[in-house]
Amino acid sequence: MDIKGNLKIKPTCLLKKIGRETWQCFSVDSPAADILTADCAGIRQTWPVSQGQNDVFLPTTAVPREWLFESGERRVPVTQQPVRRQCVHIIQSSHHDLGYTDLPSEVVRQHVKNLEYAVDCTGRTQDYPEEAKFRIVIEQFWSLAAFMQDAPPAKQARMIELLRQGQFEVNALFGNMITEICGSTGLLASLQPAFALAGQYGIPVRCAEHNDIPGFSWGLARALCDAGVVMLSVGFPQYHCWGGMQLPPYWLEEDLLGHPVPGGFWWESPDGKRLLLWTDHGYGYTSSGSLPTLRSDLESFLDQGYPYTQIRYPVKGASMDNAPYIFAYADTVKQWNQEWENPRLILSTNSRFYQAILPELQELPVHRGEVPGQDYPMGSLSLAHTTAQNTRSHDTLVQAEALLALARGLAGVPLDRCLLDQAGQAILCYDEHCFGFHFPCGPAATAAKAEQELFALRAAGWIHAAAEKAKAEIADRLPSAADGQTLVIFNASQTAATGPVDALLREYDNLGQDLHPATDGYLKPAQVAGRWHVSPQNVYLDGAFVLADEAGLSIPFQIDEITSADEPEPYAGQRLGLGSGTRRYGFFENPAGIRKTLRFMAADVPALGWKAYTLKPAAAG
Structure with a gap:
């Protein structure tokens, strides 16, 4: 007053x-x-x-x-008035941008170093009070994935120990995902890496964060609930209020919470499951280890009628994205608790906060639906080609997984799934929200754009290679035509299919070559099943053959040829040029078939199966 x-x-x-x-x-x-x-x-x-x-x-x-x-x-x-006893959960994390401050590849290296330092910090607080022991939350899984690949083995082992004990916590999502371009398979895939590590080492994974993105799709609620996630913390940037614009917000926090932020509500998924959605002011109140704004923030919460005894107070180690973790918060919490009886501070994690506040949430409102995304879904169209490619890869990855399983079952071939694991991670990296450099102009932005596109292109290349190897292992174990070529059509879906087939008369070479002993004593390279892709003879390229199914019935077909680099066909220019020469590199083969596509209707291809067709030269038919 x-x-x-x-x-x-x-x-x-x-x-x-x-x-x-x-x-x-x-x-x-x-x-x-x-x-x-x-x-x-x-x-x-x-x-x-x-x-x-x-x-x-x-x-x-x-x-x-x-x-x-x-x-x-x-x-x-x-x-x-009587003072309510409160506990402030100081939750230190680093906002994860796969890019933005540097090239994605460099940002990954920085996070590995940051996590190595964080592991070292735990040894300095062994004798501190429990509330002041050094703790962090790893905001998104991709930094931990890199750490478990590149950090020294001793530090990896210590990290697993800290995660098991709950002193460190890793969130469930792979990254801050652009959920609108993930699709259902992408949302589920974004949870798989964290839960795979959790299952391997017995690590609890109970919470998730979704920061710096103004929006999320409703499907995220279903994916998180089905995985057993109990709390999602969101840090929404209020772009509309920056720069003094004071435009209407894109979601009405007070209407949803019943009071100003921070606060939460039960988010109900389309199938009726619920998890706690908690929102704060952005994704960090301070980046100074001395907590200089804590007192004023607490007074603000009190003035606004914050109704709970437990307060989530996220912090960072620097005023930047991809910030390091700092030790100073441990000393500040220790000193604060020595001076003040209330509120008590604790270096905490999301799970500790959830467990502490849960008894106070009986009257929490329940909401269904989503917050439609704005800038990031639209921004993904700035790379329309690779965004479309990556969207397709969500499905082709699942198909390649099925083909790999079929090849193992039929041929007993121990095909390595490493390519598909790499592809799955690259797809997730592309769908992560950063999508480039913070200043979208100049050499740095151009380099960052190239790395962003590379995620999608690598994923497509790895999926193609894994699928081609699996299909070849199956095809080479089927009966082959004695007087023609055999073409095997695959259906990797769970239902029988009838539809058009587009088969290049010279398939694309895939990534990687395997070495096999040759009869004359040297190692021979091969791409698929100990061989190279087939280059059909001219009789097939000219269409002088009969296409027959497994019952011997003749199937109508047509062959289309690329004659211009501008045709609306994949890789039209490259296919035209490569297929217009003679022998590739002066020897080996004449890949003229790359210009031509065999098209026909395939009927009743069984689910998770295949159907073989025979191309018989007309003279033999």
Whole structure:
């Protein structure tokens, strides 16, 4: 309250033990150095105060009571209320941008170093009070994946120990995903890496975060609930309010929460499951280890009617994305708890916060639906070609997985799934929200764009290679035509299929070559099943053959040839050029078939199966 002469007195939530009693801190803003007194029912306290901010203390109360503060001629009545005991969960993390501050490849290396330092910090707090032991939350899984690949083995082992014990926590999602371009397979895939590590080492994974993205799809709720995630913390950037614009927000937080942020509600998935959705002011209140804004933030929460005893207070190690982890928060928490009795601070994790606040959430509202994404779904169209390629890879990866399983079952071939694991991670990296450099112009932005596109292109290349190897292993174990070529059509879906077939008369070479012993003693390279892709003879390229199914029935077909680099066909220019020469590199083969596509209708190809067709030269038919 501010009366006469601008003397301001404000009760705070801070409690301190003085002697054997607990005293409440009152914030005093005095216009001048003077003597301040406070009177209540015969009790009087007196303090000298300086000009500006001062702290004075009064005994706590179990019931409201009125104090009259006086300084010179200034008189300020203040109501003292009972103070609610609270616990502030200081949650240190690093906002994960796969790019933005540097090239994605360099950002990954930085995060590995940051996590190595964080592991080292835990040894420095072994003798600290439990509340001050060094803890972090790994915001997204991709940095931990890189750490478990590149960090020294001893630090990897220590990391697993810290995760098992709950001193460190890794969130469930692979990254801050652009959920609108993930699709259902992408949303499920974004959870698989964290839960795979959890299953391997017995690590609890219970929470997720979705930061720096103004929106998410409803399917995320279903994916998280089905995986057993109990809390999703979102840090939405309020772009509309930046720069003094004060435009209408894209979601009405107070309407959803029933009070200003921070707060939460139960987010109900389309099938009726629920998880706690918690939102704060962005994704970090401070980046200074001394917590300089904590006191003012707590006063703000009190003024806005924050209803809970547990407070989630996310922090970072620097005023930047991809910030390092810092040790200073441990010392600050230790010192604070030595000085103040309330609120207590604890270096915490999302799971610890959830467990602590859960008993207070009986009256929490329930909401269904989504917050439609804005800038990132639209921004993904800035790389329309690779975004389309990556969207297709969501499905072709699943098909390649099926083909690999079929090849193992039929041929007993121990095909390595490493290519598909690499492809799956690259798909997720592309769908992650950063999508480039923070300044979208110049050499840095161009380099970052190339690395972003490379995620999608690598994924497509690895999927293609794995699928080609699997199909060749199956095809080479089927009966072949004695007087023609055999073409095997695959259906990797779970239902029988009838539809058009587009078969290049010279398939694309795939990534990688395997070495096989040759009869004359040297190692021979091969791409698929110990061989290279087939280059059909001219009789097939000219269409002088009969296409027959497994029953011997003739199937109508046509052969289309690329004659211009501008034709709406995949890789039209390359196929035209490569197929227009003679022998490739002067020897080996004439890949003229790459220009030509065999098209026909395939009927009743069985689910998770194949169908063989024979190309018989017309003279033999």
